[in-house]
Amino acid sequence: MKNKKIFVIVMAAGKGTRIGATDKPKVMFEVLNKPIIEWAIRPLEKLKDEGIVERIIVVVGFLGNQVIDYLEKRAEFVWQRKQLGTAHAVMMAENLLEKEDGYTIIVNGDHALYSQATYQKMINEATLKNLTLGFATVVSKRFESYGRVIRDSQGKPVEVIEVPEATAEQKIIKEKSINLYIADNKWLFGALPKIQKSAVKKEYYIVDIVKMAIDEGANVEAIAIEDEDEALGINTLEDKAETERVLERRG
Numbered sequence: 001m002k003n004k005k006i007f008v009i010v011m012a013a014g015k016g017t018r019i020g021a022t023d024k025p026k027v028m029f030e031v032l033n034k035p036i037i038e039w040a041i042r043p044l045e046k047l048k049d050e051g052i053v054e055r056i057i058v059v060v061g062f063l064g065n066q067v068i069d070y071l072e073k074r075a076e077f078v079w080q081r082k083q084l085g086t087a088h089a090v091m092m093a094e095n096l097l098e099k100e101d102g103y104t105i106i107v108n109g110d111h112a113l114y115s116q117a118t119y120q121k122m123i124n125e126a127t128l129k130n131l132t133l134g135f136a137t138v139v140s141k142r143f144e145s146y147g148r149v150i151r152d153s154q155g156k157p158v159e160v161i162e163v164p165e166a167t168a169e170q171k172i173i174k175e176k177s178i179n180l181y182i183a184d185n186k187w188l189f190g191a192l193p194k195i196q197k198s199a200v201k202k203e204y205y206i207v208d209i210v211k212m213a214i215d216e217g218a219n220v221e222a223i224a225i226e227d228e229d230e231a232l233g234i235n236t237l238e239d240k241a242e243t244e245r246v247l248e249r250r251g
Contacts, residue, residue, distance in 0.1 A: 004127050005054045005102030007185065008044050011089045012037055012109030013061025013080040018235050025063045027109040028070065029240060032247050036234055037067060039112035039247070044105075045074065046116050052123065057096055058109065059089045085203030086179075087195045090188075098189040103127070106181040106206060110234045112243050114180065118225055122182045125223050132187050132218035135160070135210055136180035138228040146176035146231070147207050149222060157222045159211035164200040175222075177207060178231035187218070 016026025027037040037058075047053040060067045061080040068077050078092040090106055097104060103126050105119065118136070126134045137149050147160040148170050160177040161170050183191075188209070195208045213220045225231065229246045232239060 005100060005185075006047070006052055006123055007054055007097055007100065007102060007104045008056045009090055009093050009097075009104055009106050010037075010040060010044070010056065010058045010075070010109045011086060011107070012040075012067055013059050013064065013083065013089055014110065015062040015083070016110075016235075019237060019240065021062070023063070024066055025061070026234070028063075028066050029234070031112050031234070031240060031243050035070060036112050037071065037109050040107070040109050040114070041071065041074065043114060043116035043119055044107075047119060047123075052120070053105075054102070055096075057093045059092050061089075085198070085201075086206035087192055087204035087208065090206055091192050094189050094192070097185060100185050102185050103182050104185045104188055106183065108179050108233055111179070111230075111232070112234060113230045113232055113246055115227070115230060118180075118227075118230055121225075122180065122223060125221060126182045126184075129221065130219060131182070131221055132184045132216075133209060133213040133220045134182045134223045135207075135220075136178050136225050136231075137175050137222045138178055138225050138231045139175045140228045140231070141174060142228065143176050143178070143231055144171075145235070146178060148173040149175040149177055151175075157210070157220065158214055160207045162198065162205055162207060165198060176231070177210070178225065179207075179233065180225075181206065181209070183209065183213075187213070 012027045056075045058075045
Protein backbone atom coordinates (compact mmCIF):
# COMPACT_ATOMS: atom_id res chain seq x y z
CA MET A 1 0.00 0.00 0.00
CA LYS A 2 3.03 2.29 -0.23
CA ASN A 3 2.39 5.63 -1.93
CA LYS A 4 -1.34 4.90 -2.19
CA LYS A 5 -3.51 7.30 -0.26
CA ILE A 6 -6.96 6.04 0.74
CA PHE A 7 -9.96 8.36 0.86
CA VAL A 8 -13.54 7.66 1.86
CA ILE A 9 -16.81 9.15 0.63
CA VAL A 10 -19.78 8.38 2.89
CA MET A 11 -23.11 9.11 1.20
CA ALA A 12 -25.45 10.47 3.88
CA ALA A 13 -27.68 12.90 2.00
CA GLY A 14 -30.83 10.78 1.72
CA LYS A 15 -34.08 11.83 3.31
CA GLY A 16 -35.24 8.38 4.38
CA THR A 17 -38.80 8.46 3.09
CA ARG A 18 -39.38 4.75 3.69
CA ILE A 19 -38.26 4.97 7.30
CA GLY A 20 -40.56 7.94 7.89
CA ALA A 21 -37.99 10.70 8.25
CA THR A 22 -39.50 14.15 8.71
CA ASP A 23 -37.49 16.01 11.33
CA LYS A 24 -34.09 14.35 10.88
CA PRO A 25 -32.13 12.65 8.10
CA LYS A 26 -32.14 8.88 7.89
CA VAL A 27 -28.56 8.52 9.13
CA MET A 28 -29.54 10.27 12.38
CA PHE A 29 -32.11 7.61 13.29
CA GLU A 30 -30.81 5.71 16.31
CA VAL A 31 -29.72 2.10 16.37
CA LEU A 32 -28.99 0.82 19.88
CA ASN A 33 -29.06 4.40 21.16
CA LYS A 34 -26.55 5.75 18.64
CA PRO A 35 -27.20 7.38 15.26
CA ILE A 36 -26.72 5.14 12.23
CA ILE A 37 -23.92 7.43 11.04
CA GLU A 38 -22.03 6.72 14.28
CA TRP A 39 -21.95 3.00 13.57
CA ALA A 40 -21.09 3.68 9.92
CA ILE A 41 -18.14 5.96 10.58
CA ARG A 42 -16.46 4.14 13.49
CA PRO A 43 -14.58 1.46 11.49
CA LEU A 44 -13.45 4.12 9.02
CA GLU A 45 -12.17 6.29 11.87
CA LYS A 46 -10.17 3.36 13.18
CA LEU A 47 -8.50 3.02 9.79
CA LYS A 48 -7.79 6.74 9.80
CA ASP A 49 -6.33 6.54 13.31
CA GLU A 50 -4.04 3.77 12.04
CA GLY A 51 -2.85 5.96 9.20
CA ILE A 52 -4.47 3.82 6.49
CA VAL A 53 -7.25 6.22 5.54
CA GLU A 54 -6.25 9.79 4.73
CA ARG A 55 -9.60 11.62 4.66
CA ILE A 56 -13.26 10.88 5.39
CA ILE A 57 -15.75 12.98 3.45
CA VAL A 58 -19.45 12.82 4.29
CA VAL A 59 -22.01 13.93 1.71
CA VAL A 60 -24.99 15.56 3.43
CA GLY A 61 -28.33 16.75 2.10
CA PHE A 62 -31.73 16.58 3.81
CA LEU A 63 -31.37 18.35 7.18
CA GLY A 64 -27.64 17.87 6.75
CA ASN A 65 -26.66 20.31 9.48
CA GLN A 66 -27.75 17.70 12.02
CA VAL A 67 -25.10 15.34 10.67
CA ILE A 68 -22.47 18.09 10.60
CA ASP A 69 -23.30 19.15 14.17
CA TYR A 70 -23.09 15.54 15.35
CA LEU A 71 -19.84 14.54 13.67
CA GLU A 72 -18.15 17.93 13.90
CA LYS A 73 -14.41 17.55 13.18
CA ARG A 74 -14.57 13.79 12.70
CA ALA A 75 -15.13 14.26 8.96
CA GLU A 76 -15.15 16.76 6.12
CA PHE A 77 -18.52 17.64 4.58
CA VAL A 78 -19.94 18.43 1.17
CA TRP A 79 -23.56 19.16 0.27
CA GLN A 80 -25.82 17.40 -2.22
CA ARG A 81 -28.50 20.05 -2.59
CA LYS A 82 -30.57 18.08 -5.11
CA GLN A 83 -31.24 14.35 -4.74
CA LEU A 84 -30.12 13.19 -8.19
CA GLY A 85 -28.74 9.78 -7.26
CA THR A 86 -25.67 8.16 -5.80
CA ALA A 87 -23.23 9.04 -8.60
CA HIS A 88 -24.29 12.68 -8.29
CA ALA A 89 -23.65 12.46 -4.53
CA VAL A 90 -20.09 11.23 -5.10
CA MET A 91 -19.49 14.04 -7.60
CA MET A 92 -20.10 16.54 -4.82
CA ALA A 93 -16.66 15.58 -3.43
CA GLU A 94 -14.92 16.28 -6.73
CA ASN A 95 -13.35 19.58 -5.68
CA LEU A 96 -11.78 17.91 -2.65
CA LEU A 97 -10.48 14.75 -4.28
CA GLU A 98 -10.21 14.96 -8.07
CA LYS A 99 -6.49 15.80 -8.09
CA GLU A 100 -5.50 13.27 -5.45
CA ASP A 101 -3.59 10.09 -6.28
CA GLY A 102 -4.82 6.94 -4.57
CA TYR A 103 -8.07 5.09 -4.00
CA THR A 104 -11.49 6.23 -2.87
CA ILE A 105 -13.86 4.00 -0.92
CA ILE A 106 -17.53 4.79 -1.58
CA VAL A 107 -20.10 3.64 0.97
CA ASN A 108 -23.65 4.45 2.04
CA GLY A 109 -24.04 6.17 5.38
CA ASP A 110 -27.05 4.01 6.27
CA HIS A 111 -24.91 0.86 6.53
CA ALA A 112 -24.20 0.31 10.21
CA LEU A 113 -22.65 -3.15 9.96
CA TYR A 114 -19.58 -2.94 7.72
CA SER A 115 -16.52 -3.99 9.67
CA GLN A 116 -13.02 -2.61 9.71
CA ALA A 117 -11.86 -5.97 8.34
CA THR A 118 -14.14 -5.63 5.31
CA TYR A 119 -12.81 -2.18 4.50
CA GLN A 120 -9.28 -3.50 4.95
CA LYS A 121 -10.04 -6.34 2.55
CA MET A 122 -11.28 -3.87 -0.05
CA ILE A 123 -8.11 -1.80 0.34
CA ASN A 124 -5.82 -4.84 0.19
CA GLU A 125 -7.49 -6.24 -2.93
CA ALA A 126 -7.33 -2.91 -4.73
CA THR A 127 -3.75 -2.06 -3.86
CA LEU A 128 -2.19 -5.52 -4.23
CA LYS A 129 -3.92 -6.22 -7.56
CA ASN A 130 -3.67 -2.66 -8.83
CA LEU A 131 -7.41 -2.56 -9.49
CA THR A 132 -9.11 0.29 -11.25
CA LEU A 133 -12.31 -0.69 -9.46
CA GLY A 134 -13.37 -3.18 -6.83
CA PHE A 135 -16.97 -3.70 -5.78
CA ALA A 136 -18.21 -5.77 -2.87
CA THR A 137 -20.76 -8.56 -3.34
CA VAL A 138 -22.62 -11.18 -1.33
CA VAL A 139 -24.38 -14.31 -2.51
CA SER A 140 -27.67 -14.32 -0.65
CA LYS A 141 -31.41 -14.79 -0.98
CA ARG A 142 -31.80 -11.59 1.05
CA PHE A 143 -31.48 -7.98 -0.11
CA GLU A 144 -34.05 -8.10 -2.89
CA SER A 145 -33.65 -4.38 -3.58
CA TYR A 146 -29.91 -4.68 -4.31
CA GLY A 147 -28.40 -4.65 -7.77
CA ARG A 148 -27.72 -8.02 -9.39
CA VAL A 149 -24.23 -8.98 -10.56
CA ILE A 150 -24.29 -10.05 -14.20
CA ARG A 151 -21.48 -12.39 -15.29
CA ASP A 152 -20.49 -13.70 -18.72
CA SER A 153 -20.09 -17.33 -19.76
CA GLN A 154 -16.54 -17.32 -18.35
CA GLY A 155 -17.80 -16.14 -14.98
CA LYS A 156 -16.39 -12.63 -15.26
CA PRO A 157 -18.59 -9.76 -14.04
CA VAL A 158 -19.85 -7.59 -16.87
CA GLU A 159 -22.20 -5.20 -15.06
CA VAL A 160 -24.50 -4.64 -12.10
CA ILE A 161 -28.18 -4.15 -12.89
CA GLU A 162 -30.28 -2.13 -10.47
CA VAL A 163 -33.63 -3.72 -9.66
CA PRO A 164 -35.86 -1.15 -11.41
CA GLU A 165 -33.97 -1.86 -14.64
CA ALA A 166 -33.64 -5.65 -14.15
CA THR A 167 -35.55 -8.31 -16.07
CA ALA A 168 -37.47 -11.05 -14.26
CA GLU A 169 -34.65 -13.47 -15.09
CA GLN A 170 -32.01 -11.13 -13.70
CA LYS A 171 -33.96 -10.58 -10.49
CA ILE A 172 -33.51 -14.22 -9.44
CA ILE A 173 -29.69 -13.87 -9.43
CA LYS A 174 -28.39 -14.36 -5.88
CA GLU A 175 -25.10 -12.50 -6.23
CA LYS A 176 -25.74 -8.89 -5.30
CA SER A 177 -23.73 -5.71 -5.22
CA ILE A 178 -23.80 -4.34 -1.68
CA ASN A 179 -23.15 -0.67 -2.42
CA LEU A 180 -19.50 -0.64 -1.39
CA TYR A 181 -16.80 0.33 -3.89
CA ILE A 182 -13.13 1.17 -4.07
CA ALA A 183 -11.94 3.03 -7.14
CA ASP A 184 -8.77 4.54 -8.50
CA ASN A 185 -9.36 8.14 -7.61
CA LYS A 186 -8.42 9.91 -10.82
CA TRP A 187 -10.23 7.31 -12.93
CA LEU A 188 -13.34 7.73 -10.75
CA PHE A 189 -13.67 11.47 -11.22
CA GLY A 190 -13.03 11.10 -14.92
CA ALA A 191 -15.77 8.47 -15.18
CA LEU A 192 -18.52 10.12 -13.14
CA PRO A 193 -19.48 12.80 -15.70
CA LYS A 194 -20.02 10.05 -18.30
CA ILE A 195 -22.80 8.36 -16.31
CA GLN A 196 -26.22 8.67 -17.92
CA LYS A 197 -29.55 9.05 -16.10
CA SER A 198 -31.26 5.72 -15.44
CA ALA A 199 -34.17 4.90 -17.70
CA VAL A 200 -36.70 4.30 -14.91
CA LYS A 201 -35.83 6.48 -11.92
CA LYS A 202 -34.03 9.22 -13.87
CA GLU A 203 -31.13 9.20 -11.42
CA TYR A 204 -27.37 8.86 -11.79
CA TYR A 205 -26.35 5.52 -10.25
CA ILE A 206 -22.84 5.05 -8.87
CA VAL A 207 -23.17 1.35 -9.73
CA ASP A 208 -22.83 2.29 -13.41
CA ILE A 209 -19.08 2.71 -12.88
CA VAL A 210 -18.84 -1.11 -12.82
CA LYS A 211 -19.97 -1.58 -16.41
CA MET A 212 -18.07 1.52 -17.49
CA ALA A 213 -14.77 0.21 -16.11
CA ILE A 214 -15.34 -3.26 -17.56
CA ASP A 215 -16.22 -1.87 -20.98
CA GLU A 216 -13.00 0.14 -20.93
CA GLY A 217 -11.03 -3.05 -20.29
CA ALA A 218 -9.95 -1.79 -16.88
CA ASN A 219 -8.86 -4.06 -14.04
CA VAL A 220 -12.14 -4.73 -12.21
CA GLU A 221 -12.93 -7.31 -9.55
CA ALA A 222 -15.97 -8.37 -7.55
CA ILE A 223 -14.82 -8.75 -3.94
CA ALA A 224 -16.82 -11.32 -1.99
CA ILE A 225 -17.87 -10.44 1.56
CA GLU A 226 -18.53 -13.58 3.59
CA ASP A 227 -20.66 -12.11 6.40
CA GLU A 228 -23.84 -11.24 4.55
CA ASP A 229 -25.22 -9.36 7.57
CA GLU A 230 -22.74 -6.58 6.75
CA ALA A 231 -24.68 -5.90 3.56
CA LEU A 232 -27.77 -4.77 5.45
CA GLY A 233 -28.57 -1.13 4.82
CA ILE A 234 -31.28 0.65 6.76
CA ASN A 235 -34.18 1.75 4.57
CA THR A 236 -37.14 0.72 6.71
CA LEU A 237 -38.01 0.27 10.38
CA GLU A 238 -37.73 -3.49 9.79
CA ASP A 239 -34.15 -3.02 8.56
CA LYS A 240 -33.43 -0.94 11.65
CA ALA A 241 -34.73 -3.68 13.96
CA GLU A 242 -32.73 -6.35 12.13
CA THR A 243 -29.57 -4.25 12.36
CA GLU A 244 -30.09 -3.90 16.09
CA ARG A 245 -30.39 -7.68 16.43
CA VAL A 246 -27.11 -8.17 14.57
CA LEU A 247 -25.31 -5.61 16.71
CA GLU A 248 -26.63 -7.23 19.89
CA ARG A 249 -25.38 -10.63 18.70
CA ARG A 250 -21.97 -9.12 18.02
CA GLY A 251 -21.92 -7.77 21.56
